[in-house]
Amino acid sequence: MARRNLFQPPAPPSTGSAESPTETKSRFPNTGAMSGVKSTLKDLSSNAVREIAPHLIDDGGPKDRLSFADEDVATLAQSIKEFGQQVPIMVRPIAESPGRYRIVYGRRRLRALALLGQSAKALVRSLSDEDAVLAQGQENSQRLDPSFIEKALFANELTDAGYENSVILDALAIDKPMLSRMNKVTRGIPRPVVGFIGPAHGVGRRRWEELSELFNSGIQDVAAMLSAVDSKAGALPSDERFNAVHGEMTRSTASPKASRSAPPALSMVHEDGTVLAEVKETARALTFKLSKTDTPDFARWMRDNAETELKRLYEAWQASAKAD
Template sequence: MARRNLFQPPAPPGPADEVATGDLKPRFPNTGAMSGVKSTLKDLSSNAVREIPVDLIEEDGPKDRLSFSDADIASLAESIKQHGQQVPIMVRPLADKPGRYKIVYGRRRLRALQTIGMTARALVRTLSDEEAILAQGQENSHRLDPSFIEKALFAAQLSDNGYDQPVILDALAIDKPMLSRMTKVARTVPEAVIMMIGSAHGVGRRRWEELADRVKVSSADLVQVVSNLNLDKVPTSDDRFARVSDAISEIGKSANITKSEAHVIVSSDGKTLAEVKDTPRALTVKLSKADTPEFTQWMRDNAEVELKRLYEAWKSGQKSG
């Protein structure tokens, strides 16, 4: 059954500040920590918005967006200068720092207000860590459109900070299989590489998973490889992703070629005895009938005896070692 958005600010958002939430329906269950949030904020519409100096608001905590571009912040700041801050941010008091607050949601608005020196219109709520994360997640599910990798990093941060899985699932409105996929990508692709790529809104889960699979089998210093790609000159994060993906793919191809190159064994009289090829599936020894036909015939007749002898010699060496 549809439920009202617990975090919808009392002042209707204007077109000049940010995109309105409209009639989007929240997807969070009315259980667990969300019940506490509902109880705390049940009369939200009747509570006044407060004016708080921006230097009293701290921004630490799990971030749901990779970055804000300077142009994006400048555009929003100009809009706020002209039309005012239409949509309040949400903060919670810091118990160990009286008079100071911690951002719950509205980081982009806060950054824009900081650039122009305006006080922030804010909803002040006393929330637990879990309630604050759920509030942040629900607000972003309505107001923002986080990319797959932004949500994956957010989920990883929540896990690292000790949040239980049900809280993470509710905060991101996802199921366990999707959380597993997000975690796989966030844990496999170096965060430094992700930060250099950016949010990549046009890149979905499948392509990020493919990149993670290629990263997993690569032994190269990926951060150094990506640093050499001059990504700062690539205009969009989707294009940066493509360049990184191509580079890591080439590393994988080179590694496979190296592994598949044959090692040639030459006798003391200069004859090619065999080629040894190491592949992911097998070690292959190929004898040359052209260069040493008699030895090849002898090896075929004595292969079982000789291989068993070599195996026993190897076992003996293992024991003595």
């Protein structure tokens, strides 16, 4: 099924005219020059850019960026001051607050315009929550992409807000395995650590996954680790802060103390001798590792059915806990 295009302007609303079809047809024929005028007016109506004061626009909702540095906003504001706002933002009306709007995309532009005290050029669209998320994701796909961790946090926020997986996949232009990887990373790395590192645009998925695994291997005092790294790398760029945290975690998990604190892995074996999985427990996680070499078909089946089976086990556990 083709992805919906949220940038396609909606049809203008009906005027509610009481004229009969015959009268309309005779006064405004659908052929020749008049047809072209009507088409042009329709396009203008749906594409019109409005001038809206920034204080009337709520910038809440799902975030697809970790933060905007003050210097970045100031640089953009200077560019807008010199050349004007070249690209409009998109907003949608807030039904319960007439005259106010909620931003769909263009948060950095909005902050720059607020800094300048200028009205924002905005496309106004009446969108549902789902359509707003899709528009936000599609706009980002056509402009500078957020980093991997920003996309992962955006996906996590949408999941927590109750959006369907189909909406999240469409908004971020990803597939289910990638969504699963993103969720694993955001669950594995403490949020204060992500906040300290920042967007790290030069760091890809694999290194974030490595860092998540390092945290799953066990560290008790995240605050102490961050304090130690901050004293050495707090003023460095985001990518280098990532490297500093990664290096500190690699050293701490490789220490004899860390090795002694982790219980040995448990091998789960079927009665016919087949090794089903290796279970590893750390201070932060319980990990099941299936071998794609020994049991490739089972590993593939578990990958495709993990969500269903885990929900079934969780519900069985809930029923057992209530019975006790």
